[in-house]
């Protein structure tokens with residue numbers, strides 16, 4: 001044994017060849033936490049001291065290679081002052097450099113995921129052999145930072161500047177074929193021969209057949225481009241990166257600049273440049289939001305797994321209603337392997353549901369992501385029906401009929417008679433109280449909400465809504481089913497609109513008030529899209545359906561009359577009354593024409609502009625900041641109310657819910673992160689400036705307290 005640690009070991013195989021194996025004790029994956037980094041330093045020193053050492057094979061004892069840095073350590077690490085952060089990064093790079101400088105050839109045997117710091121470890125080796133089951137890449141920009149262990153230095157020297165800029169600026173994971181084609185790895189082999197093939201390569205390098213020294217010189221010297229070539233490559237690359245990333249995401253362009261500036265330097269100076277850019281990005285609010293969101297995502301998944309523990313396996317599902325949502329639910333369930341019965345009252349509905357599922361599957365087949373055999377197997381596992389035959393076999397039944405309380409209560413009560421006593425019934429209602437629907441049932445404890453988002457196959461979030469009488473085992477079954485469907489469930493308590501719609505409607509109310517006060521809705525859309533929303537509020541209403549939105553707004557107004565009932569006729573109500581329902585009937589805030597691909601294309605419409613003119617009651621001067629504040633304050637305050645009232649479990653659920661449910665910009669983290677980054681005090685002061693807009697703009701007592709105490713939602 002050359003080195004024995006808790007994260008890695010180094011021992012001789014034979015003939016002076018050592019194997020450095022990463023195998024982090026007590027964890028299912030390898031990651032670069034403080035311990036692993038420290039032990040890599042110690043193991044490298046121990047290897048360097050071995051007089052008989054001829055070569056080093058780097059392997060992993062887990063199913064992954066190394067997943068990357070330990071992001072749970074980032075929050076504390078990133079709080080360090082610049083000088084300390086620089087010292088940490090320099091020390092880490094000294095360790096990687098020392099490994100790269102070992103006096104013998106080194107080969108990485110990449111058996112599984114090797115991302116971020118994990119792939120930077122591979123780049124510090126002379127040669128890289130990749131299993132056909134592995135993936136590699138430098139995804140740091142997705143956390144708002146750039147690689148910090150030499151990735152922006154070694155990668156351009158290994159695969160060329162153009163390729164490196166693409167890899168780093170997109171942060172995309174690279175599959176074996178692509179990695180090999182670009183030169184990121186030297187060979188791709190089947191998983192079962194990886195160890196042997198990597199060892200062979202190492203032996204050949206030891207025998208002098210492969211010039212490992214030349215590899216090293218290339219990695220530690222300036223990039224081999226003359227000044228003009230370098231300028232051409234980076235100028236074009238940076239323009240492309242800037243355009244793709246947009247102005248809200250500084251990391252991709254900063255990473256590209258780091259590569260540009262370090263390209264002409266030797267390793268030591270080049271690493272200094274990387275560290276400068278790394279520290280700059282660590283200080284951005286985007287990186288704080290993205291790292292925070294990553295941690296929230298982990299917390300949400302962990303909570304879901306906890307809920308689902310007692311859920312058992314869902315063998316058979318059923319759905320009532322084969323409309324937009326029912327069809328989507330049937331497709332997703334079948335596609336992810338849970339057979340499903342789909343019942344409707346009309347043949348036409350069933351046909352439509354099956355056609356939709358068929359279309360989605362055919363798309364996968366045409367893109368080479370599914371075989372025709374698999375497609376027919378999936379389609380066969382959806383059984384359309386006009387009656388309840390087979391419902392006694394279903395473990396979970398999801399109701400997705402029209403959004404009408406009377407119809408829903410009748411359908412649920414009837415269904416309960418055809419299912420097993422231990423089967424779970426869930427409603428996909430968008431707004432109707434789960435406790436109220438449960439009153440129609442004999443077994444209300446077996447009932448809860450299961451709120452999917454449209455389109456079901458694309459939207460990751462499912463709200464699982466606990467009614468007053470819903471049992472824990474019902475929640476467990478439904479959370480389990482959501483996980484089987486590949487969705488991310490959050491468990492929320494019952495209230496009008498549940499969580500996502502409850503906070504979305506105050507946002508829409510903010511929009512109505514803006515138009516009332518003279519804002520051009522096209523400008524509001526543009527400003528909110530610039531803020532990072534996937535679409536502005538007027539366009540979003542058109543996509544959701546203005547009729548759907550109108551009915552939901554009524555439910556919300558009934559539930560929270562003090563703040564959600566308008567005392568004026570807003571533009572959305574005027575649109576509804578004029579039967580302008582948005583995309584579904586081709587006209588709303590915008591007019592929709594079919595583009596060449598048959599998709600609805602948004603066009604401006606004069607009659608919408610004159611309606612907005614008649615909705616106008618004032619001509620307030622509104623800056624972009626006013627628009628953002630007037631849209632965001634009601635949403636943020638309502639989110640805080642959901643926390644205060646225990647509708648949500650914790651802030652992680654709140655922010656993840658908005659990111660996954662409405663596409664809230666990831667680089668802002670979510671509504672609560674938005675308040676945190678501004679500070680509760682500044683947020684309350686901002687809200688107070690708009691106090692004349694009514695109760696939706698009044699901070700809660702809890703927010704005022706946070707403002708006084710200087711506390712935040714997230715650590």
Ligand SMILES: NC(=O)c1ccc[n+]([C@@H]2O[C@H](COP(=O)([O-])OP(=O)(O)OC[C@H]3O[C@@H](n4cnc5c(N)ncnc54)[C@H](O)[C@@H]3O)[C@@H](O)[C@H]2O)c1
Pocket residue numbers: 320321322323324325326343344345346349350400401402403404407411428429430431451452453454544
């Ligand atoms: N469309 C959305 O964006 C969206 C998003 C989330 C939740 N929802 C909710 O999902 C539910 C369904 O919405 P949708 O948009 O799919 O509606 P839809 O009108 O497209 O589909 C409803 C289907 O239910 C069928 N149906 C009516 N009565 C039935 C019965 N007794 N038994 C079986 N089938 C019956 C209809 O024939 C129709 O095919 C609603 O509660 C809605 O609020 C919709």
